[in-house]
Amino acid sequence: MTPLIFSPEFGLFTLGTLGIIDLIAATTNAFNGTLLARSPSHYKHFTIIGVALLGLAGGIGGGTLRDILLNEVPAPLVNPWYVFFCVAAILLALLIAYNAGEKFRAGLLSFMTAFTLPWYAIVGADKAMTHHLGYGAAILIGVIGTTGGRWIIDLSCMKIPQQLVRGEFFVGTAALTALLYIVLRFSLGVDIVLATAVAVLFGFGFRLLSLYMGWEEWEPSEPDELRAGEKAHHSLSVDIHEEFEER
Amino acid sequence: MTPLIFSPEFGLFTLGTLGIIDLIAATTNAFNGTLLARSPSHYKHFTIIGVALLGLAGGIGGGTLRDILLNEVPAPLVNPWYVFFCVAAILLALLIAYNAGEKFRAGLLSFMTAFTLPWYAIVGADKAMTHHLGYGAAILIGVIGTTGGRWIIDLSCMKIPQQLVRGEFFVGTAALTALLYIVLRFSLGVDIVLATAVAVLFGFGFRLLSLYMGWEEWEPSEPDELRAGEKAHHSLSVDIHEEFEER
Amino acid sequence: MTPLIFSPEFGLFTLGTLGIIDLIAATTNAFNGTLLARSPSHYKHFTIIGVALLGLAGGIGGGTLRDILLNEVPAPLVNPWYVFFCVAAILLALLIAYNAGEKFRAGLLSFMTAFTLPWYAIVGADKAMTHHLGYGAAILIGVIGTTGGRWIIDLSCMKIPQQLVRGEFFVGTAALTALLYIVLRFSLGVDIVLATAVAVLFGFGFRLLSLYMGWEEWEPSEPDELRAGEKAHHSLSVDIHEEFEER
Numbered sequence: 001m002t003p004l005i006f007s008p009e010f011g012l013f014t015l016g017t018l019g020i021i022d023l024i025a026a027t028t029n030a031f032n033g034t035l036l037a038r039s040p041s042h043y044k045h046f047t048i049i050g051v052a053l054l055g056l057a058g059g060i061g062g063g064t065l066r067d068i069l070l071n072e073v074p075a076p077l078v079n080p081w082y083v084f085f086c087v088a089a090i091l092l093a094l095l096i097a098y099n100a101g102e103k104f105r106a107g108l109l110s111f112m113t114a115f116t117l118p119w120y121a122i123v124g125a126d127k128a129m130t131h132h133l134g135y136g137a138a139i140l141i142g143v144i145g146t147t148g149g150r151w152i153i154d155l156s157c158m159k160i161p162q163q164l165v166r167g168e169f170f171v172g173t174a175a176l177t178a179l180l181y182i183v184l185r186f187s188l189g190v191d192i193v194l195a196t197a198v199a200v201l202f203g204f205g206f207r208l209l210s211l212y213m214g215w216e217e218w219e220p221s222e223p224d225e226l227r228a229g230e231k232a233h234h235s236l237s238v239d240i241h242e243e244f245e246e247r
Numbered sequence: 248m249t250p251l252i253f254s255p256e257f258g259l260f261t262l263g264t265l266g267i268i269d270l271i272a273a274t275t276n277a278f279n280g281t282l283l284a285r286s287p288s289h290y291k292h293f294t295i296i297g298v299a300l301l302g303l304a305g306g307i308g309g310g311t312l313r314d315i316l317l318n319e320v321p322a323p324l325v326n327p328w329y330v331f332f333c334v335a336a337i338l339l340a341l342l343i344a345y346n347a348g349e350k351f352r353a354g355l356l357s358f359m360t361a362f363t364l365p366w367y368a369i370v371g372a373d374k375a376m377t378h379h380l381g382y383g384a385a386i387l388i389g390v391i392g393t394t395g396g397r398w399i400i401d402l403s404c405m406k407i408p409q410q411l412v413r414g415e416f417f418v419g420t421a422a423l424t425a426l427l428y429i430v431l432r433f434s435l436g437v438d439i440v441l442a443t444a445v446a447v448l449f450g451f452g453f454r455l456l457s458l459y460m461g462w463e464e465w466e467p468s469e470p471d472e473l474r475a476g477e478k479a480h481h482s483l484s485v486d487i488h489e490e491f492e493e494r
Numbered sequence: 495m496t497p498l499i500f501s502p503e504f505g506l507f508t509l510g511t512l513g514i515i516d517l518i519a520a521t522t523n524a525f526n527g528t529l530l531a532r533s534p535s536h537y538k539h540f541t542i543i544g545v546a547l548l549g550l551a552g553g554i555g556g557g558t559l560r561d562i563l564l565n566e567v568p569a570p571l572v573n574p575w576y577v578f579f580c581v582a583a584i585l586l587a588l589l590i591a592y593n594a595g596e597k598f599r600a601g602l603l604s605f606m607t608a609f610t611l612p613w614y615a616i617v618g619a620d621k622a623m624t625h626h627l628g629y630g631a632a633i634l635i636g637v638i639g640t641t642g643g644r645w646i647i648d649l650s651c652m653k654i655p656q657q658l659v660r661g662e663f664f665v666g667t668a669a670l671t672a673l674l675y676i677v678l679r680f681s682l683g684v685d686i687v688l689a690t691a692v693a694v695l696f697g698f699g700f701r702l703l704s705l706y707m708g709w710e711e712w713e714p715s716e717p718d719e720l721r722a723g724e725k726a727h728h729s730l731s732v733d734i735h736e737e738f739e740e741r
Contacts, residue, residue, distance in 0.1 A: 038467075044407050044411070044412070045412055045413075045466065046411045046412060046466070046467075047411070047412060047413055047463070047464035047465060047466050047467075048464065048465045048466070048467050049410075049411075049418050049419065049464045049465075050410060050411030050412060050418075050464075051411075051467065053410055053411060053418065054411065056387075064316070068315055068316070068562055069558070069562070069567070069568060069571060070567060071318065071565065071566060071567045072318060073316070073317060073318045073378070073380075074316060077316060077375075077380055077384040077387070077388070078380060078384070080381035080382075080383055080384065083381075083383040083384065083387065084383070094467075098467075128571075131567065133567075133571055133572060134574035134577075135574075136574055136577040136578070137571040137572070137574065137577065140550075140571070140577065141571070151650075155402055155649055155650070156398075156402070156407070156408050156411060157407070158405065158407060158652065160538050160650070160651070160652060161650050163543075163544060163547055164538070164540045164541070164543075164544030164545075164547060164548065164650060165538070165539055165540060165541060165544060166539075166541055171543050171544075171547065172543065216541070217541035217542065217543045217544075218541060218542045218543075219539065219540070219541050219542070220532075220540075220541075220542050220545065220588075220592075285714075291654050291658070291659070292659055292660075292713065293658045293659060293713070294658070294659060294660055294710070294711035294712060294713050294714075295711065295712045295713070295714050296657075296658075296665050296666065296711045296712075297657060297658030297659060297665075297711075298658075298714065300657055300658060300665065301658065303634075311563070315562055315563070318565065319565060320563070320564060320565045320625070320627075321563060324563060324622075324627055324631040324634070324635070325627060325631070327628035327629075327630055327631065330628075330630040330631065330634065331630070341714075345714075402649055403645075403649070403654070403655050403658060404654070405652065405654060
């Protein structure tokens, strides 16, 4: 009567190439979200259920927002493999968070923040284009898919969303990856696997390079009244800068 | 030309059993949300309109998120009775918030927090199953329907969402109620009224018992660097614990 | 293969009257959102991309939430002109934020806060009515369309949402404008251009008058235990009041 979790209808092989990329996006982002929820910058006495929910929000949040915008039932809810792989990734991340040293965890989080970036950007851009939306909307949906989970996590942890402040081209990498994929796949007609491979390598590499070189999105010079107001907010601003410096 | 508020098309009797349960969910959650918005832990100099909006978010927020995920126009917007009953519940809660003593209000809020829990869990799980989603997604949608309103309220009041921190099995009760209902209704084929009655009694009873016995979701033991960070956040952590102890 | 940004399919002339009103709503709200993100009350060391994202959230956030509730692909994503005009408005606002004096900026923000209010209220109410929702839901969707972008901005800037606290009839103006438009257009059958003109003049005028006269939504008298709690939150409450006084 009801769809079983592993019915052939929902087999891994029915996902198609884009579905597999989407599943990689959800799984890696759930892993990353769990590490983030357990990191000193975000942890706020969460329960184990709370950390898992944040991991799940990181994993399927972006894909869910994307599909809501495209007026579809979110793929992560339709196909049971998303929740299955996300739960596995969350458990693995919790295991590592407990048994690994702090340096390893911080390094892993940096690496994963780069590695998780390109996947949702590619799927969001592809789905938006096949829904006949324009280039601008496709890049925007790529960015929302990539960074939407982080927005939910940051708000829930009472942090200024990472999209808005300096973070080594977090939004920029997502937007450029989406744009590159769109040009390769939809303007030049490159095969989906090749276009994905190039876009993933670009996104991953550009983000790692940004982290390594300390490239940052431009922070506007501040009008005088903001400088005046800054003193009141000083501890927060220092906090934010220190947080970035730590990572 | 336009649907009247009380046109027969939107009569109470056309709602069906699940619709009635959904209406109970919305009404009781609007009552609970209004009490919460006026409680010392959440109140932040809101206007009367602000309190009413938070009550409405508590009442129809969860059901609206659920229906967005299921790719439907939200039932609370389609059928005017939802807003009608929610507004009545908000007015009643405001009346009580003014005329009752503090002890009575706190007790009522505890009672309502338990009483409001099972309804949306049941409707969310039922609707997800009839949309042919898997067990995992049905439980997730049950939890989102039940606790989504609270997430909106907590974020708007600058509080760490109740889902993430200790709160006497807030998420756990919703998930178990959804699971019990799914097993009764979709695996064992129990009648909707009986399945609902059993699930409501279970959810309400389990939550009351958790509140009474002080059962809590497990908070992970903290790595050293989080303990170090804890000192900086001490006032917040104490605040949160005190808040739970108060309730 | 893919829709070009300026293909005739997405020409400005295919938008229709309601689409033009929606485009005005998005553009003016993007301008307003950018100014808000750069104002001392909201600015939190955002990057230029962060400010632009907040401007975009202000511009298309309300319309996007509205269309999600109506179960449509959001118009601001379907028609490329929305993003085009929003980006232009964001650039203009950034230019003004840099080159204008503080007094001019504050005055412009006040003026725009009034001028941006009626448009989304009208479109939201109209679309909800043509989707056969009731009066209550139509006013609610008008309010969500009008103020949803601000909710996203305020949460992202860690501010108590403007809807909930005193703000010279922010929600009230949106609700009354939506109600007036519904009565004119759907009860009295007035032409869309005339109904819009009257509702815009009313909403703009009522809001300006509220700002000028200091009209405020009613803040409930506070029970004793909230007064006691107030001392702890004193700096925030003073902050909020000062912020309103400044504007």
